[in-house]
Amino acid sequence: MQVRGAPAIAIVGCLSLAVEIFPETYESKKTLRQEIEGKLNYLVSARPTAVNMKIAADELISLANELTKDESVNVEEMKQKFLDITEAMLQKDISDNKAIGANGAKAVLESAAKDGPVRVLTHCNTGSLATAGYGTALGVVRKLHELKKLEHVYCTETRPYNQGARLTAYELVHDKLPATLVLDSMVAALLRAKNVAAVVVGADRVAANGDTANKIGTYQIAVVAKHHGVPFFVAAPLTSIDLQIPSGDHIIIEERPDREMTHVGEHRIAAPGINCWNPAFDVTPASLITGIITERGVFKPQQLKEEISALLDL
Numbered sequence: 005m006q007v008r009g010a011p012a013i014a015i016v017g018c019l020s021l022a023v024e025i026f027p028e029t030y031e032s033k034k035t036l037r038q039e040i041e042g043k044l045n046y047l048v049s050a051r052p053t054a055v056n057m058k059i060a061a062d063e064l065i066s067l068a069n070e071l072t073k074d075e076s077v078n079v080e081e082m083k084q085k086f087l088d089i090t091e092a093m094l095q096k097d098i099s100d101n102k103a104i105g106a107n108g109a110k111a112v113l114e115s116a117a118k119d120g121p122v123r124v125l126t127h128c129n130t131g132s133l134a135t136a137g138y139g140t141a142l143g144v145v146r147k148l149h150e151l152k153k154l155e156h157v158y159c160t161e162t163r164p165y166n167q168g169a170r171l172t173a174y175e176l177v178h179d180k181l182p183a184t185l186v187l188d189s190m191v192a193a194l195l196r197a198k199n200v201a202a203v204v205v206g207a208d209r210v211a212a213n214g215d216t217a218n219k220i221g222t223y224q225i226a227v228v229a230k231h232h233g234v235p236f237f238v239a240a241p242l243t244s245i246d247l248q249i250p251s252g253d254h255i256i257i258e259e260r261p262d263r264e265m266t267h268v269g270e271h272r273i274a275a276p277g278i279n280c281w282n283p284a285f286d287v288t289p290a291s292l293i294t295g296i297i298t299e300r301g302v303f304k305p306q307q308l309k310e311e312i313s314a315l316l317d318l
């Protein structure tokens with residue numbers, strides 16, 4: 005978790021591999037390809053819930069195979085092409101996030117019951133500290149602010165790793181956005197009392213039917229949003245959408261160390277000896293999701309597979 009956030013994991017993982025292989029000398033392109041494939045497969049295993057690293061690894065392994073077969077490319081040129089592609093990923097993620105921000109701000113404003121600036125709630129961290137920059141759900145918040153249509157943003161602390169309290173709150177204060185930190189346990193009271201117009205969260209993996217894996221706590225926020233009639237949006241680049249799996253039942257949920265729950269830093273807060281269950285993510289069923297905001301548009305979960313397949317000519 006030194007690097008976290010689905011898009012950031014993919015980009016930093018691939019760039020760090022490029023940095024590692026670039027100064028090295030390889031006797032052949034086959035040796036270089038084997039090094040690339042081995043290291044990428046290891047990186048994919050590190051955080052199994054998010055799909056971004058897997059998609060990036062598949063693309064880069066496919067590139068390495070093509071370059072290995074291309075007799076017009078030598079091993080040094082193969083290394084440079086690998087570096088170029090990974091650097092392009094970083095730039096594309098930022099431009100995708102700007103598009104997600106614009107598409108999402110439009111969708112939130114259209115879904116709001118009244119005109120004028122809106123209040124939104126977000127969960128975990130989906131900003132510049134989880135991506136190459138600007139952010140996904142937090143990109144929507146930033147765009148609303150740029151449009152002078154953000155009255156207030158609420159961010160949950162996001163126990164136990166506190167991505168909201170530590171990272172999202174930092175980004176919101178840094179950007180001088182009107183923001184308030186709330187406890188994860190406050191969401192129902194917040195939606196009941198504070199006239200929140202929409203919830204916008206990120207995603208680690210969106211299945212073909214629109215079921216979405218995201219930070220633990222997202223599912224219960226979606227249930228509370230449904231109860232209060234508040235639109236619930238997932239913001240994610242196409243690199244977070246996995247059309248290879250039919251539903252959220254097929255998404256691996258990473259379980260993390262008990263210590264994240266029992267301690268704050270070095271200070272123990274839970275009784276010694278208590279059992280813990282610490283899934284890092286949960287799956288929100290498509291039925292609770294109003295729309296999936298991507299850089300190519302906003303899709304209803306029920307139409308996701310058909311519309312994304314058409315976009316990508318699958």
Ligand SMILES: CSC[C@H]1O[C@H](OP(=O)(O)O)[C@H](O)[C@@H]1O
Nearest residue numbers: 008009010130134206207218219
């Ligand atoms: C745009 S980041 C998506 C996703 O990543 C976070 O998980 P983690 O902090 O464990 O990497 C969280 O689930 C975000 O919603």
